[in-house]
Amino acid sequence: MAAYLDFEKSVAELESKVEDLRALSERQDSPPIGEELTKLEAKAAKALADLYAGLTPWQKTQVARHPQRPHCLDYIRELIEDFTPLAGDRKFAEDEAMVAGLGRFRGQPVALLGQEKGSDTTTRIKHNFGMVKPEGYRKAARIMELAERFDLPVLSFVDTAGAFPGVEAEERGQAEAIARATEAALILGTPNVALVIGEGGSGGALGIAACNNVLMMEHAIYTVASPEASASILWRDSQRAQDAATSMKITAQDLLKFGIIDGIVGEPVGGAHRNPAAAIRAGGDAMEKALALFAGLPAEKIRSLREEKFLAIGRKA
Structure with a gap:
């Protein structure tokens, strides 16, 4: 049975x-x-149905964070055959918050990246609540380089409140690691598709979401900073997170209008947590269609399309 949110x-x-x-x-x-x-x-x-047809940005934030919402490993388990996880950044350590590997997506070999939050106390601690450290982003960059070497498309499942903000992460070059992963995504010679399945938080999300095609689940959010952090910065009051969520335009519907994302994937009535299988299937269908847009294109064309997409954001027609 689904756990109810306050507004429900x-x-x-x-x-x-x-x-x-x-x-x-x-x-x-x-x-x-x-x-x-x-x-x-x-x-x-x-x-x-009436309630979910008119959710506010703050209510969507709560839905995106729902503990029973399907996570990265749920999508991989349902959509990917022969998944083989790959570990380590070959520099420091393995980061369980960043899932990476190879597998087959509906018959097509692909490379996979995603942030995993965990579903209970043990797995949340194991995966650091989906907050990736520098070694996780360096692992992502390594996998993207591997994907290009073997001509594999890259699928990214984005779900993080943000990159890990601890002192040790900063000491190991968190900002540089995110920048390297973002660069690896932008210069990739094979198509890459990202699906924001829950929270897309700041550069922590962008590190694996700088893709040819960026999709969002209907009630996911994608934001430069969490509503709580933004409220603390703007008003020095984290209790104004609801105001920040409304002002920041963080919903899939707003971001599609701005051209920041390329498509919205519908969720079951009441959110993905009420019918995870249907939500995952819909996400897979959308990613399959997105990949098909780039089938057979040469590497330079794939790169130029990605470049044009991101340069167009924020420009007036």
């Missing part, structure tokens, strides 16, 4: 009544309540 209280109450009525109807001594149950189920479904 009215839906939670209706769905709780549906569950109670359904349990009652299954009892042998229950009076016939099939009609009442059907009406209440329809009312609950409509309330959920």
